[in-house]
Amino acid sequence: MEDERSFSDICGGRLALQRRYYSPSCREFCLSCPRLSLRSLTAVTCAVWLAAYGLFTLCENSMILSAAIFITLLGLLGYLHFVKIDQETLLIIDSLGIQMTSSYASGKESTTFIEMSKVKDVVINEAIYMQKVIYYLCILLKDPVEPHGISQVVPVFQSAKPRLDCLIEVYRSCQEILAHQKATPASP
Amino acid sequence: MVLKAFFPTCCMSADSGLLVGRWVPEQSSAVVLAVVHFPFIPVQVKELLAQVHQASRVGLTVLGTWCHRRQDAEEGLGHFLEGLGAIFSHEPWLQLSRERGGKLWSCKATCRQGPPGPAAPDEDQVMLVFYDQRKVLLSQLHPAAALPDHQAGDGMAGAEGLAVVFDTVARSEALFRSDRFDDGPVRLSHWQSEGVEASILAELAKRASGPVCALLACLLSLVSATSACRLFQLWPLSFICSKLSVCEQLRHRLEQLTLIFSTQKAETPAQLMRKANVLVSVLLDVTLGLALLSWLHGKDCIGQLAEALVPVADHVAEELQHLLQWLMGAPAGLKMNRALDQVLGRFFLYHLHLWISYIHLMSPFIERILWHVGLSACLGLTVALSILSDIIALLTFHIYCFYVYGARLYCLKICGLSSLWRLFRGKKWNVLRQRVDSCSYDLDQLFIGTLLFTILVFLLPTTALYYLVFTLLRLLVVTVQGLIHLLMDLINSLPLYSLGLRLCRPYRLAAGVKFRVLEHEAGGPLRLLMQINPLPYGRVVHTYRLPSCGCHPRHSWGSLCRKLFFGELIYPWRQRGDKQD
Numbered sequence: 001m002e003d004e005r006s007f008s009d010i011c012g013g014r015l016a017l018q019r020r021y022y023s024p025s026c027r028e029f030c031l032s033c034p035r036l037s038l039r040s041l042t043a044v045t046c047a048v049w050l051a052a053y054g055l056f057t058l059c060e061n062s063m064i065l066s067a068a069i070f071i072t073l074l075g076l077l078g079y080l081h082f083v084k085i086d087q088e089t090l091l092i093i094d095s096l097g098i099q100m101t102s103s104y105a106s107g108k109e110s111t112t113f114i115e116m117s118k119v120k121d122v123v124i125n126e127a128i129y130m131q132k133v134i135y136y137l138c139i140l141l142k143d144p145v146e147p148h149g150i151s152q153v154v155p156v157f158q159s160a161k162p163r164l165d166c167l168i169e170v171y172r173s174c175q176e177i178l179a180h181q182k183a184t185p186a187s188p
Numbered sequence: 189m190v191l192k193a194f195f196p197t198c199c200m201s202a203d204s205g206l207l208v209g210r211w212v213p214e215q216s217s218a219v220v221l222a223v224v225h226f227p228f229i230p231v232q233v234k235e236l237l238a239q240v241h242q243a244s245r246v247g248l249t250v251l252g253t254w255c256h257r258r259q260d261a262e263e264g265l266g267h268f269l270e271g272l273g274a275i276f277s278h279e280p281w282l283q284l285s286r287e288r289g290g291k292l293w294s295c296k297a298t299c300r301q302g303p304p305g306p307a308a309p310d311e312d313q314v315m316l317v318f319y320d321q322r323k324v325l326l327s328q329l330h331p332a333a334a335l336p337d338h339q340a341g342d343g344m345a346g347a348e349g350l351a352v353v354f355d356t357v358a359r360s361e362a363l364f365r366s367d368r369f370d371d372g373p374v375r376l377s378h379w380q381s382e383g384v385e386a387s388i389l390a391e392l393a394k395r396a397s398g399p400v401c402a403l404l405a406c407l408l409s410l411v412s413a414t415s416a417c418r419l420f421q422l423w424p425l426s427f428i429c430s431k432l433s434v435c436e437q438l439r440h441r442l443e444q445l446t447l448i449f450s451t452q453k454a455e456t457p458a459q460l461m462r463k464a465n466v467l468v469s470v471l472l473d474v475t476l477g478l479a480l481l482s483w484l485h486g487k488d489c490i491g492q493l494a495e496a497l498v499p500v501a502d503h504v505a506e507e508l509q510h511l512l513q514w515l516m517g518a519p520a521g522l523k524m525n526r527a528l529d530q531v532l533g534r535f536f537l538y539h540l541h542l543w544i545s546y547i548h549l550m551s552p553f554i555e556r557i558l559w560h561v562g563l564s565a566c567l568g569l570t571v572a573l574s575i576l577s578d579i580i581a582l583l584t585f586h587i588y589c590f591y592v593y594g595a596r597l598y599c600l601k602i603c604g605l606s607s608l609w610r611l612f613r614g615k616k617w618n619v620l621r622q623r624v625d626s627c628s629y630d631l632d633q634l635f636i637g638t639l640l641f642t643i644l645v646f647l648l649p650t651t652a653l654y655y656l657v658f659t660l661l662r663l664l665v666v667t668v669q670g671l672i673h674l675l676m677d678l679i680n681s682l683p684l685y686s687l688g689l690r691l692c693r694p695y696r697l698a699a700g701v702k703f704r705v706l707e708h709e710a711g712g713p714l715r716l717l718m719q720i721n722p723l724p725y726g727r728v729v730h731t732y733r734l735p736s737c738g739c740h741p742r743h744s745w746g747s748l749c750r751k752l753f754f755g756e757l758i759y760p761w762r763q764r765g766d767k768q769d
Contacts, residue, residue, distance in 0.1 A: 095189050096315070
């Protein structure tokens with residue numbers, strides 16, 4: 001079962017949330033971030049090239065121009081491969097764990113899997129981000145030493161940064177699955 | 189809890205049979221290791237399982253049945269398979285089936301004992317997780333789970349979560365030894381290795397490696413014994429050896445070679461990786477060193493270097509002379525105390541003159557020395573770099589001397605000033621109590637003290653300026669040496685074998701797992717594909733980094749500034765076992 005809805009992130013950009021219900025014990029949420037805008041790309045390239053041309057007129061060395069082209073290309077490739085995240089996915093599987101995948105614009109995917117035995121809870125937290133107060137969804141991990149303690153807080157959808165309405169949808173679904181987990185104790 | 193069945197991808201196309209593997213009750217998961225085909229005799233299957241259990245201490249059982257048939261196949265097979273549940277009793281009994289040529293899977297788990305009802309897992313709640321047996325067998329999880337206790341038998345309480353799957357597969361290697369072409373009593377289907385390619389050279393190398401290692405280990409122990417003999421502990425030699433970074437580097441290399449050629453087999457995977465990393469690092473070092481050697485000897489670089497060395501040293505000395513003349517005049521418009529200025533300036537100029545004469549004395553021998561030193565590059569690039577660093581240290585020895593003189597003078601001055609300042613205020617340093625106490629001085633003590641204090645204060649700018657200039661020069665030399673040491677450290681400690689493994693066989697170094705949901709038909713079980721998530725490069729370097737020489741700067745920036753201000757001497761690298769001055 002699959003459906004798609006449109007939300008907005010904290011800066012007002014459009015986000016698309018795709019929900020897939022594979023089975024009662026497995027759900028996937030896929031958030032697509034706004035794409036790289038042509039306007040900002042053109043602006044940055046023009047700025048770099050104008051600066052290089054300015055230096056060229058001062059120094060009369062043509063290496064500066066080729067260096068500027070090289071830097072722009074490398075910078076764009078690096079940005080696409082290491083910085084620009086296209087899609088963030090959260091896959092929650094009952095009694096196995098929670099998996100978070102970030103797909104970059106160049107196609108690279110980076111995945112983190114947290115086993116269900118380490119997950120204490122999934123909550124929505126408030127944070128102060130620059131001049132705003134935002135909400136974010138995070139996974140609380142159990143502390144191996146202290147039974148009621150929390151060893152780590154893992155935020156989810158860090159680069160998409162959706163607003164509260166989107167987070168509530170995801171939160172409700174996750175809690176349904178985690179409720180199964182808490183209902184059936186670990187050892188039979 | 190949802191029942192998870194870990195099924196190897198290599199068995200997906202196998203014929204019908206029995207599922208053999210391990211059941212983990214705490215996580216309600218069944219790890220299938222192999223499929224036993226018909227015909228078989230139940231007693232022989234049980235014997236095989238017992239054999240494997242003894243060899244590997246993994247509790248294997250028959251977990252259920254696997255049915256791979258056509259859509260219109262006979263129903264008799266189905267009944268037969270159900271009957272098998274009576275022979276091999278196991279709770280819960282798994283029944284996996286797949287349509288031949290189709291994509292329809294079905295998965296059932298039944299509990300014979302216990303009340304049927306909501307507690308029994310029904311069809312919706314069985315998850316099939318496919319895994320690549322070969323990759324899981326060969327991979328190593330980081331951080332390494334606690335090693336299971338080999339004496340605990342079926343205990344294995346150390347591994348948790350998915351590490352149990354990795355552990356089970358890795359320890360059941362005894363089960364995978366049978367080949368599909370073997371004619372044994374029981375036919376198994378599991379991961380088959382494609383066989384090792386036989387090569388005469390590889391076999392010969394394997395046979396020869398034992399005695400060669402033993403011989404080299406003997407030679408190395410001989411070398412280390414001679415280097416540790418009493419002759420080298422005598423004072424002048426031990427002092428020089430501790431100051432030269434070549435000796436440190438050679439010692440480090442000797443330790444590494446001893447590690448590689450030791451006749452003991454590596455026990456843990458970490459030790460094996462360490463050995464491999466050290467071997468690759470030494471090989472790279474020697475290769476780079478030989479390349480440098482061929483370049484040096486090829487184009488007569490040694491001759492050119494030797495010819496250029498003395499003029500360069502002369503040029504540096506001349507520049508220093510100009511600098512001293514400048515200091516003796518009015519440097520940067522500051523007005524110095526003429527008498528002290530002239531004294532210090534002349535003292536340093538004479539020292540410089542001695543140094544230049546020494547260099548000129550040595551100049552005929554330089555080429556030959558350089559040629560012999562260049563030969564040492566065949567021991568490795570790091571050795572050549574350390575020799576370069578030592579040559580720089582020797583050639584700039586006069587700068588070091590100037591720095592020491594300037595620093596000592598400045599330090600004395602600062603000590604005197606601080607003590608006389610206390611006298612000026614009527615206080616005294618109590619050595620017993622390590623604190624400042626008030627003290628009543630006589631009038632003549634106060635008078636002379638104040639006089640000396642004034643003299644020292646007015647002479648402070650001159651001494652401070654000399655100190656500043658020579659400290660800057662010394663710091664420059666130290667920076668150059670530091671960069672060379674950094675490069676040496678990089679070559680020494682980079683784990684190249686691990687990086688290569690991560691590049692070419694990423695499944696060997698696993699940071700974790702990742703899951704992908706496969707096509708889901710309505711009414712069928714949920715199917716997931718478990719893949720290995722490789723370790724990121726940064727963590728590979730961090731985990732497998734080799735220990736380096738240990739010649740690191742020990743000061744933080746704050747303590748460095750403090751030492752510079754008070755004129756204490758700074759020794760940028762402390763060799764092992766050196767005393768603080």
